[in-house]
Amino acid sequence: MGDPMKIRASMQGDVAEIRVLVNHAMETGQRKDSAGNLVPAHFIKHLTATVGDKLVVDAQIGTAISRNPVFAFKVKGAKAGDKVVINWQDNKGDSRTDEAVIA
Amino acid sequence: MRFRRVIGQSLMAALLCAAVPLACAQDGAATKEEKDATIQEIERYREMIADGNPAELYELRGEEMWKTPRGPKKATLQGCDLGLGPGVVKGAYAKLPRFFADTGKVQDLESRLVSCMVNLQGMNEAEVIARPFGQDAYKSDLEALVAYVVGQSKGVTIAPPLEHAKEKEAYALGKRMFLYRAGPYDFSCATCHSENGRRIRLQDLPNLTTHIGASRAYATWPAYRVSQGEFRSMQWRMNDCFRQQRFPEPGYGSEVVTALISYLAQMASGSPYEGPGIKR
Amino acid sequence: MKRHALAALLCGLGLAGCATMDDGAAEKRLVEILKRDFHEKGIAKLDRLDQDAVQQSCTKFNNNPPHGGPGGIDRLEAEQMAAIKWPADGKFIGDWKNGEKLAQDGRGMTWTDKAGAPAGGNCYNCHQLAPKELSFGTIGPSLYHYGKSRGNSPEVQKYTFGKIFNAKAYNLCTNMPRFGYHGVLTEAQIKDLVALLLDPASPVNN
Structure with missing residues (x-):
């Protein structure tokens, strides 16, 4: 199980702004560590977001994304009090789910 | 040096915009042709990395660690006195370094955290400071605790005391260290940090001998370093400066590094603390 | 001469590094603390903390030493000039x-x-x-x-x-x-x- 994400979700007018800070190494498999050894690839490959019961993001991602990445998106049709659920799965089979409530 | 991919963040945001069925507001990137293209790109990059600071992840981990019983004594750090009384974290960083009667020393945040981990939690000092900086898969507990504590001083005026004789001594020692030239390149801290408007390559160098320059640096450190994918503490900042100064390595939380931090903190005194920052 | 006068003036104002007895003792104390607080790492050994005559004079006089005397500009610059190893072949231009x-x-x-x-x-x-x-x-x-x-x-x-x-x-x-x-x-x-x-x-x- 990965480290916790930090989720911020709030209504900006009639649009919900959701920002997710993800704790992940996002190793490309091409970087060398300080000892000169290749660091094995370790990256999130699938990320989803649901608002209420509705899937709003279903993303296939890869090694082009930075370490500890930030994802931000705006969702129409949501309202304060709705539950936001973010889930990711990485290439090593690890996954993590965190929740927040739209403020 | 390891460069991390940052551009991916904005690409990702754009991609998600395209993927979200419920619609998405897009920020238009206006081109200002009158501006120098290089400076414009650097500014764009700085804006991009400032939008969502991963230091928050370290703050979360540090807060958890602060409140969790750890060490042989199974104690939390909630009894740790950072200068404003046991357990008071809010605003404490802005009043450091300072003299602590229980240790008889002037301490910065990091040497104080080590004291608390040793005295309250019963940890072994040598083990606590053996690897203070995160690297690759290794995560530093100290850096996480630092992130949490400094985050609780956001917006607070930097005002470390300069009353006790030892505080004055630390300030004077730090100032002297700042000017001390040695090593195979004859560098002191002042070589790079005592004039306005200087750069190394494209990296702006704050003039740490002025209140404004010192404030700019002190108020935005500790910081998340994007190029390293790590949150970096003030002791780390000093350590890496000494590396580039071609000096040997300073001890973590040692008197001389703490004195240098005291000097910088006094120079920045009166400005609001804005960290944890984010740097390239 | 001008530099000297300026240094004396700055000394009076407490702005520049001044060579007083207190100053010498404080400098000695700094070096002791440095030797205790730093450790060697890789090729960077502790002897790098020792100042040579140039580093010492420039630190002491805040990069503005007097011309005369053993730690003065004239003698030290001459010593540094004498220490340059000029190319034996007399050629200065490479690639x-x-x-x-x-x-x-x-x-x-x-x-x-x-x-x-x-x-x-x-x-x-x-x-x-x-x-x-x-x-x-x-x-x-x-x-x-x-x-x-x-x-x-x-x-x-x-x-x-x-x-x-x-x-x-x-x-x-x-x-x-x-x-x-x-x-x-x-x-x-x-x-x-x-x-x-x-x-x-x-x-x-x-």
Whole structure:
């Protein structure tokens, strides 16, 4: 199980702004560590977001994304009090789910 | 040096915009042709990395660690006195370094955290400071605790005391260290940090001998370093400066590094603390 | 003389490093603390904390020592000048292409550098040189058109070699390191840098 994400979700007018800070190494498999050894690839490959019961993001991602990445998106049709659920799965089979409530 | 991919963040945001069925507001990137293209790109990059600071992840981990019983004594750090009384974290960083009667020393945040981990939690000092900086898969507990504590001083005026004789001594020692030239390149801290408007390559160098320059640096450190994918503490900042100064390595939380931090903190005194920052 | 008077004035105002008894004791205490608080790492040994006469004088007088006396500018600059090892073959100009590579290279002498690995010239860290390199520092003056404005005479060649070998022989408390004196760069490398600055074909002069 990965480290916790930090989720911020709030209504900006009639649009919900959701920002997710993800704790992940996002190793490309091409970087060398300080000892000169290749660091094995370790990256999130699938990320989803649901608002209420509705899937709003279903993303296939890869090694082009930075370490500890930030994802931000705006969702129409949501309202304060709705539950936001973010889930990711990485290439090593690890996954993590965190929740927040739209403020 | 390891460069991390940052551009991916904005690409990702754009991609998600395209993927979200419920619609998405897009920020238009206006081109200002009158501006120098290089400076414009650097500014764009700085804006991009400032939008969502991963230091928050370290703050979360540090807060958890602060409140969790750890060490042989199974104690939390909630009894740790950072200068404003046991357990008071809010605003404490802005009043450091300072003299602590229980240790008889002037301490910065990091040497104080080590004291608390040793005295309250019963940890072994040598083990606590053996690897203070995160690297690759290794995560530093100290850096996480630092992130949490400094985050609780956001917006607070930097005002470390300069009353006790030892505080004055630390300030004077730090100032002297700042000017001390040695090593195979004859560098002191002042070589790079005592004039306005200087750069190394494209990296702006704050003039740490002025209140404004010192404030700019002190108020935005500790910081998340994007190029390293790590949150970096003030002791780390000093350590890496000494590396580039071609000096040997300073001890973590040692008197001389703490004195240098005291000097910088006094120079920045009166400005609001804005960290944890984010740097390239 | 002027510098002396200025130093005395600054002393009075408490602004500059002043050579008093207290000062000497405090400096000694700093060195003791340094020796205790630092440890060697990789190629960076503790002896790097010891100041030579130039470093000591420049620190003591806040980069503005008097001309006379044992720690003064005149004697120390002469000593530094005498310590320059001039090329045995009398030639100062090497290959500017290699010089450009060296100027770009900022490695060398840190505790993360390997023993025996060749160091770079670190030039672009502080100076503008070839105009196509936009990532240049501004601690030192721009050296763009260095040769074009000075010509390529034997005197200019010798000065340029000497300046890179030991900048402190010409300006005692300059920020610029002593690349030859401290063994950071070899004679051949310094010649390549002289070529970068003076060769009419070098991008610095075009």
